[in-house]
Amino acid sequence: MSEHTEDHAGGAPAVSAEPPVPDLASLPGGVPAALEAVLLVVEEPVTEMQLAAALEVPVERVAEALADLKAEYDGYTGQGPDTGPARRRGIELRNVAGGWRFYTRSEFAAVVGRFVLDGQSARLSQAALETLAVIAYRQPVARSRVSAIRGVNVDSVVRTLVQRGLVTDVATDPETGAVLYGTTPLFLERLGIGTVADLPKLSPHLPGLENLQDFDDTTY
Amino acid sequence: MSEHTEDHAGGAPAVSAEPPVPDLASLPGGVPAALEAVLLVVEEPVTEMQLAAALEVPVERVAEALADLKAEYDGYTGQGPDTGPARRRGIELRNVAGGWRFYTRSEFAAVVGRFVLDGQSARLSQAALETLAVIAYRQPVARSRVSAIRGVNVDSVVRTLVQRGLVTDVATDPETGAVLYGTTPLFLERLGIGTVADLPKLSPHLPGLENLQDFDDTTY
Amino acid sequence: MIQDAYDDGDASLPLPEPGKAGRFEVRLENFNGPFDLLLSLISKHELNITEIALAKVTDEFIGYIRAFSAAGDSFSLDEASEFLVIAATLLDLKAARLLPAGEVEDEEDIALLEARDLLFARLLQYKAFKEIARQMGSRLVEESTRFPRQAALEPQFAAMMPELTWRMSPTDFAALAAKALEPREPAPTEVGIGHLHAPAVSVREQADIIGHRLQEQGVLSFRQLTADADSLLVVVARFLALLEMFRDMVIALDQAAPLGELTVRWSAGERTWTADSISEEYDQDVPPVTGRGNEGEIHERTH
Numbered sequence: 143m144s145e146h147t148e149d150h151a152g153g154a155p156a157v158s159a160e161p162p163v164p165d166l167a168s169l170p171g172g173v174p175a176a177l178e179a180v181l182l183v184v185e186e187p188v189t190e191m192q193l194a195a196a197l198e199v200p201v202e203r204v205a206e207a208l209a210d211l212k213a214e215y216d217g218y219t220g221q222g223p224d225t226g227p228a229r230r231r232g233i234e235l236r237n238v239a240g241g242w243r244f245y246t247r248s249e250f251a252a253v254v255g256r257f258v259l260d261g262q263s264a265r266l267s268q269a270a271l272e273t274l275a276v277i278a279y280r281q282p283v284a285r286s287r288v289s290a291i292r293g294v295n296v297d298s299v300v301r302t303l304v305q306r307g308l309v310t311d312v313a314t315d316p317e318t319g320a321v322l323y324g325t326t327p328l329f330l331e332r333l334g335i336g337t338v339a340d341l342p343k344l345s346p347h348l349p350g351l352e353n354l355q356d357f358d359d360t361t362y
Numbered sequence: 363m364s365e366h367t368e369d370h371a372g373g374a375p376a377v378s379a380e381p382p383v384p385d386l387a388s389l390p391g392g393v394p395a396a397l398e399a400v401l402l403v404v405e406e407p408v409t410e411m412q413l414a415a416a417l418e419v420p421v422e423r424v425a426e427a428l429a430d431l432k433a434e435y436d437g438y439t440g441q442g443p444d445t446g447p448a449r450r451r452g453i454e455l456r457n458v459a460g461g462w463r464f465y466t467r468s469e470f471a472a473v474v475g476r477f478v479l480d481g482q483s484a485r486l487s488q489a490a491l492e493t494l495a496v497i498a499y500r501q502p503v504a505r506s507r508v509s510a511i512r513g514v515n516v517d518s519v520v521r522t523l524v525q526r527g528l529v530t531d532v533a534t535d536p537e538t539g540a541v542l543y544g545t546t547p548l549f550l551e552r553l554g555i556g557t558v559a560d561l562p563k564l565s566p567h568l569p570g571l572e573n574l575q576d577f578d579d580t581t582y
Numbered sequence: 583m584i585q586d587a588y589d590d591g592d593a594s595l596p597l598p599e600p601g602k603a604g605r606f607e608v609r610l611e612n613f614n615g616p617f618d619l620l621l622s623l624i625s626k627h628e629l630n631i632t633e634i635a636l637a638k639v640t641d642e643f644i645g646y647i648r649a650f651s652a653a654g655d656s657f658s659l660d661e662a663s664e665f666l667v668i669a670a671t672l673l674d675l676k677a678a679r680l681l682p683a684g685e686v687e688d689e690e691d692i693a694l695l696e697a698r699d700l701l702f703a704r705l706l707q708y709k710a711f712k713e714i715a716r717q718m719g720s721r722l723v724e725e726s727t728r729f730p731r732q733a734a735l736e737p738q739f740a741a742m743m744p745e746l747t748w749r750m751s752p753t754d755f756a757a758l759a760a761k762a763l764e765p766r767e768p769a770p771t772e773v774g775i776g777h778l779h780a781p782a783v784s785v786r787e788q789a790d791i792i793g794h795r796l797q798e799q800g801v802l803s804f805r806q807l808t809a810d811a812d813s814l815l816v817v818v819a820r821f822l823a824l825l826e827m828f829r830d831m832v833i834a835l836d837q838a839a840p841l842g843e844l845t846v847r848w849s850a851g852e853r854t855w856t857a858d859s860i861s862e863e864y865d866q867d868v869p870p871v872t873g874r875g876n877e878g879e880i881h882e883r884t885h
Contacts, residue, residue, distance in 0.1 A: 166473075169469045169470070170437060171450040171452055171467075174449070174452070175449070175451055175467065175469075175470065176452055176473050177452065178451050178452030178453050179452030179453065179466040179467055179470035179473065179474050180452075180466075180470070180474055180477050181731075182452070182464060182465075182466050182474075182731065182733075183478055183733075183735065183739065185521060185732055186518070192477070193477075196473055196476050196477035196480070197473055217390060217391070229391060229394070229395075230390040230391040230395060232391055232398030232399030232402070233398050233399065233402050236728075243730055244730070244731040245402075245728040245730050245731070246399035246400075246403060246729045247395065248724070248728050249390070249395075250389070250396050250399035250400070251726075251727035251728070251729075253386075253399065253400060253416050253417055254400055254402075254403055254729050255729075257403050257404050257408070257416065258403050266719065266722065271715040271716075271718055271722075272712060274718065275711050275715040275718050278718075279711070291704070291707060291708065292708065292711070293708060301513065304513060304515075305510055305513060305514065305515065306509070307509075307514070308515075310514075326515075328515065332722055332725055332726075333718065333722060333725060334721070334728075342714070344710055344711075402729070402731050403731065403732075403733070464733075465736060471738065475738075475739055475742055478735065478742070479739075479742055479743065482743055482744055483744065484744040484745060484746060484747045485746070485747055486746065486748075491758060492758060492761070492762040493762075495755060495758045495763075496762050496763060498755070499759045499763065511762070511763060512762065513766055521732070524734065525734070525740055525743065526743065527740070528746075552748040553748075553750070553755060554752065555752055560752070561752065562752050562755075563756070564756060564760050564763065
């Protein structure tokens with residue numbers, strides 16, 4: 143890949159009152175290095191649009207550089223003249239929950255875990271998992287409907303999921319006034335998927351009930 | 363550099379009750395990759411001794427690998443057979459105050475700064491204020507407990523408060539290992555009081571909730 | 583009142599002893615939802631979900647509950663709202679079973695069969711979510727081996743943050759803290775009936791009541807017939823009574839649409855009819871089924 147594009151014009155609108163961004167092409171490492179620097183400070187997955195705005199380069203350029211970086215970190219040889227054969231790094235660049243973020247590679251979980259004080263939250267109970275699954279696939283959904291599908295009262299489980307940041311209230315039912323719940327970006331991140339649409343299909347588990355959605359909608 | 367040392371015996375004393383460290387030589391990337399993974403998650407510079415203990419490899423091996431990594435990140439060609447010519451990265455590996463930590467490379471300070479400051483406000487959000495209030499009156503307190511009291515995930519809000527210097531980690535829960543948060547001198551200064559003991563009593567604002575502590579303790 | 587044809591030949595009273603071969607595997611402390619029990623009963627028989635299988639399952643479930651109360655076990659129905667839900671679910675099944683066998687002719691029959699299909703669908707749906715949840719769980723565990731970068735801001739950037747404006751007095755701050763620390767009530771979703779303790783309701787008694795009303799007035803809607811019911815159990819009992827009376831051919835039912843208004847017409851004229859003809863299966867003392875549950879759940883099952 144070439145670091146030497148001159149095309150800065152197509153980037154995001156300039157933000158006023160901030161230090162001017164230097165010509166990335168003139169810096170050692172160029173756009174990929176700038177992306178690495180920004181990704182080192184992000185607290186949550188960051189979109190290609192956000193990165194393009196910060197770097198003032200076109201979003202396509204960012205997308206391309208991210209894909210190359212990911213491959214390089216994964217240990218694939220870069221294609222450009224200034225990228226040599228790569229080694230597999232302990233850092234993984236992943237595209238999850240609609241954005242990019244650095245993660246430690248899972249092989250090193252045992253080592254890394256010793257340095258993470260506030261580790262990942264404790265495991266979810268079976269009840270919490272099932273409730274989470276129903277909310278994920280039926281969102282936006284009222285608690286009463288989740289209860290009906292699961293056959294038990296889910297109030298306290300939903301509270302736990304909200305506390306854990308995996309579920310949040312996304313709307314209010316215009317008719318009943320009930321709170322409607324949906325999943326959060328953190329849920330997607332924890333699951334390692336990009337969007338809710340990436341969830342595995344429910345239909346293989348529902349033989350002969352492909353039209354379940356219809357069934358659902360008339361029941362509630 | 364060679365990834366294939368068999369010498370794991372000379373490492374630091376093994377930590378009990380933790381998952382065993384896999385044979386790093388058998389993992390892609392080996393010791394350097396393991397170091398990268400650990401360095402990605404540490405908040406403070408971490409010493410070669412600490413790294414050697416976690417990886418269960420001799421400290422000399424760690425020192426050597428760190429020096430190689432630093433050179434590689436700086437864009438110097440690696441010396442080993444499996445390290446090709448490197449490009450200069452946006453991440454810098456620095457040895458400061460006796461420990462190692464990743465930093466953003468200074469050339470990209472403008473880009474990173476723009477990204478970090480985008481959307482930052484001079485005022486705290488309502489969520490941040492309420493979280494700060496809970497921490498102030500319940501310190502030292504774990505994030506999970508603040509979450510339980512507020513009913514929502516407070517991870518990112520707590521990070522904001524830490525960044526703002528109003529809150530800091532003051533201890534570690536001896537049982538769970540969770541970080542406990544408390545307020546900082548800056549917080550007291552902003553509020554115009556001398557010590558945490560000078561915080562106004564809560565009781566006048568809590569009619570009928572004299573047993574608040576009890577309530578709190580039953581939430582977990 | 584949830585008990586019924588327990589004495590119709592199948593005498594093998596299932597004992598609630600967890601873990602024994604051929605016995606119920608469900609252990610209440612790990613019990614997770616009424617459909618769990620239904621599913622485990624169905625899979626125990628390795629049967630497809632057919633009417634016959636469900637009938638058997640229904641009977642076993644009732645025996646299961648009975649054995650518990652007979653043993654004076656610590657199993658508290660008060661605490662197990664799930665059992666009220668499953669009871670209502672099984673009543674649906676029972677209702678479908680009470681239909682005259684043979685070809686489906688009437689709209690009402692279809693509606694009832696649809697109700698049964700609905701239950702099958704719901705069971706399958708529950709099972710599907712269970713399976714998906716299992717996959718989701720292992721995915722979450724797998725992903726938890728990756729740790730995201732979340733280090734504190736480097737000092738140079740922290741120093742660039744805009745100066746914080748703070749106009750809050752200690753008193754204001756305390757007021758804010760008091761509000762934030764206040765125990766919060768969960769947002770209401772529906773009207774709870776948790777405080778209700780449902781007494782045992784006799785189907786026969788209820789049949790007697792509505793039988794007299796229908797004989798006097800000729801035609802009444804189900805809504806009118808249950809307007810004075812002071813609990814869901816009474817509504818359910820009256821619904822079951824109607825099914826029994828339908829089987830006895832003393833009433834006719836008319837329902838324009840599924841879940842629509844159900845009109846009940848006395849069709850036996852001056853013929854003598856008493857509630858004594860109601861099947862023996864309801865004629866027993868029953869353990870009171872009480873419990874907490876969401877109103878919506880029960881309502882759905884008693885349409």
